[in-house]
Amino acid sequence: MIFEENEKKEKKNEKLLVDLCECYHFLSKVALMDLFPVSVPILLKVASNKEESEEVQKEVEMALLALSSIGKNGEIEQKQYLNEIKEIIKYHQDHHNLTRLAYQSALEFLICRFYDSNVKGSFFVNERRRAKEEKLEEVILNELHFAREARREQEEMMKCVDWKRREEEKERGKEVPEEFVLVKWPRASKIFLRFYRLKNEEFLVLLSSVERVFQAAKENYRDICYSCVCMFDVAAGSKGVKVDHLLESGAIDAVLEEMHRSTLESRVTKKSFEFFVNVSLRTKGIAFDDDEEEEEYRKEEVKRKIIKRKMLEKMEEEGYEDIIISFHKTFGFIRKKFHGEFSLNVEDYFVNV
Structure with missing residues (x-):
C-alpha cells in the first residue's frame, strides 16, 4: 500500500501515506530495506x-516515535536522514519546540543508525564505512552533545515521577509518560556506548546521571533499574568510557549495593555479575581489541594500578572479589565456544557466598 500510494502521479494522499508509514514501523519488527528510501523522508518531512x-506537535511526535521504532533493524543511507534529523534536534535545543518523547525519539533514531553502521562494518571493514562511523560519532557526541543532553533530560524527568509509587499501584493505574521516556534514555545510551571508540569526559556526567536514576528507581521501578544496570554493563566494556569513570560516577557502588539486596532478582543480578567481569577484565588488561588500545593501557599503568586497587578494595569489602575472579576462565570459555552469557538463574552462582 505504501509503495502503491507513493507511486501515484496525481491525487497522492499525503496524510494516508504518513499514516501507513507510521503504522508499518510501529508494527513491523524487521522492516523491508527497500522501504526506507520511501518512509524515512516522508516521516522526516512531518x-x-x-x-x-x-x-x-502531536503529528511531529508520532513521526519521530515511528522513526525510533525502526530501532536497529536495518541500515539506512546517511544521505536519507542525517541533515534533516540534525536540523530537527538542533532547532529543539534552541527553541524547545518538541515534547520530551519526540526529542528522545529523534536522538534514539540517530543512535540506532550508529549501531547499524558498526554491525555491518564488523564484517565489511573499509575506509569509506569507517569515515561514516567517525562522522556519526562526531555528530552525536560533540555536535549534538548527546551525553550532556541525556543527563539534563533524565534529571528533569526524575522530578516528574512519583518514585514512591509501588508496582501494584502502577499496574492498577495508567502508565506515567515520564516513566516511559526515562527508561528509553539508558537504553539509547547503551546502544551508543557499545560501539563508541573515542575517550570523552562527557561520559562521566552521563554515567553519574544514570546512577542517580538507578538510586531513585531501585525500590519500586525495577524495569528502569534493570535498564540502568544494562547500561553500566555496556559502559564497563566500552572503549569510550574510562575505567575510573565507573568509580567516580558511583556505578560500581550502585551495582554492589544491588547485589546486596535481600531478595535477588535474576535478570538484574545476572547483569551485575557481567558488569563486574567486564570491569575486572579491563583492569587486568586482557580485554584489548587492537595494539593501539594495549599501548594506551601500558602508558597509564600507574594510574590503572591505583584504580584497580580501589575497585578491588570495594569488592573485597562486600565479599565479592574472589567470586568475580573465579568466573574469569569459565566465562571466557563460554563466550569463545558458545557466544553465551551467564545463566539467567544467576542465584546458582552464589554457592560460595
Missing part, C-alpha cells in the same frame, strides 16, 4: 514541521 499548534 517531523520537520515547526508550527507550534497542539495538532502539529
Whole structure:
C-alpha cells in the first residue's frame, strides 16, 4: 500500500501515506530495506514541521516515535536522514519546540543508525564505512552533545515521577509518560556506548546521571533499574568510557549495593555479575581489541594500578572479589565456544557466598 500510494502521479494522499508509514514501523519488527528510501523522508518531512499548534506537535511526535521504532533493524543511507534529523534536534535545543518523547525519539533514531553502521562494518571493514562511523560519532557526541543532553533530560524527568509509587499501584493505574521516556534514555545510551571508540569526559556526567536514576528507581521501578544496570554493563566494556569513570560516577557502588539486596532478582543480578567481569577484565588488561588500545593501557599503568586497587578494595569489602575472579576462565570459555552469557538463574552462582 505504501509503495502503491507513493507511486501515484496525481491525487497522492499525503496524510494516508504518513499514516501507513507510521503504522508499518510501529508494527513491523524487521522492516523491508527497500522501504526506507520511501518512509524515512516522508516521516522526516512531518517531523520537520515547526508550527507550534497542539495538532502539529502531536503529528511531529508520532513521526519521530515511528522513526525510533525502526530501532536497529536495518541500515539506512546517511544521505536519507542525517541533515534533516540534525536540523530537527538542533532547532529543539534552541527553541524547545518538541515534547520530551519526540526529542528522545529523534536522538534514539540517530543512535540506532550508529549501531547499524558498526554491525555491518564488523564484517565489511573499509575506509569509506569507517569515515561514516567517525562522522556519526562526531555528530552525536560533540555536535549534538548527546551525553550532556541525556543527563539534563533524565534529571528533569526524575522530578516528574512519583518514585514512591509501588508496582501494584502502577499496574492498577495508567502508565506515567515520564516513566516511559526515562527508561528509553539508558537504553539509547547503551546502544551508543557499545560501539563508541573515542575517550570523552562527557561520559562521566552521563554515567553519574544514570546512577542517580538507578538510586531513585531501585525500590519500586525495577524495569528502569534493570535498564540502568544494562547500561553500566555496556559502559564497563566500552572503549569510550574510562575505567575510573565507573568509580567516580558511583556505578560500581550502585551495582554492589544491588547485589546486596535481600531478595535477588535474576535478570538484574545476572547483569551485575557481567558488569563486574567486564570491569575486572579491563583492569587486568586482557580485554584489548587492537595494539593501539594495549599501548594506551601500558602508558597509564600507574594510574590503572591505583584504580584497580580501589575497585578491588570495594569488592573485597562486600565479599565479592574472589567470586568475580573465579568466573574469569569459565566465562571466557563460554563466550569463545558458545557466544553465551551467564545463566539467567544467576542465584546458582552464589554457592560460595
